[in-house]
Amino acid sequence: MKLIGATASPYVRKVRIVMAEKKLDYQFVQENVWADDTHISTSNPLGKVPCLVMEGGEAVFDSRVIVEYLDTLSPVGKLIPSQGRERAEVKTWEALADGVMDAAILARLEATWAHRKDSERSQAWIDRQLIKVNDGLKSMSQGLGDKPYCSGIHLSLSDIAVGCALGWLEFRFPDIAWRSEYPNLGKLLDKLMLRPSFADTKPS
Known part of the structure; x- marks a missing residue:
């Protein structure tokens, strides 16, 4: 998995912390969405980070959606109750x-x-x-x-x-x-x- 984000973003940090707590491997790609040459829209049409790009190229965005998905990938350190x-x-x-x-x-x-x-x-x-x-x-x-x-x-x-x-x-x-x-x-x-x-x- 590839996480597109910025180290200053609190929403990106939330995803990174969840990934660390869940012991998930990923590649972190830094992106400045405010720069004129940003390419974020190729992954997220809303032009925002974080954006999680799956192994097949599909993109998941909005930090709440991403962390909910990540919590299902491993039983380690369950962070969201199921119901x-x-x-x-x-x-x-x-x-x-x-x-x-x-x-x-x-x-x-x-x-x-x-x-x-x-x-x-x-x-x-x-x-x-x-x-x-x-x-x-x-x-x-x-x-x-x-x-x-x-x-x-x-x-x-x-x-x-x-x-x-x-x-x-x-x-x-x-x-x-x-x-x-x-x-x-x-x-x-x-x-x-x-x-x-x-x-x-x-x-x-």
Whole structure:
């Protein structure tokens, strides 16, 4: 399998962590989708990463679809429950974490996208997205409480998604003081960073 992505993308990192936890072999191909000479559309018509290209050339895209597929490839380290409320809980955690990343990325693009003049940027839009980020962090903290992991006592996709969101915020928004406001989230991220799958994929 070939994974097309960028080391700075939290969605790509989520897939890479799942692959490491599942002990799956793959080739990582870095792609800058913002470059004029990007070829991502030949694999993903939406022009986004991550994109997983199968051995037969078929492409699977959207990180949620990819990680769900990967979890079926090996019984090692099952990350998503197969059915019922437990499955819905893990997928909801993933949706929450992805939503925080979605909002943060929209805020960053509005503030930094090179093809937009400063006069065209909307601070109101940025503020709206950052409210979503803070509300998402608050919900994460409340949901985690004093549990060792987001969905019980074992690592799951819930923790991987949340860890990727928190790691990306530290990378791109160091001014957001979420660690002091939500110390249980900081404790979770520190614990996750002890795992090689997280340490080896720190955004850069």
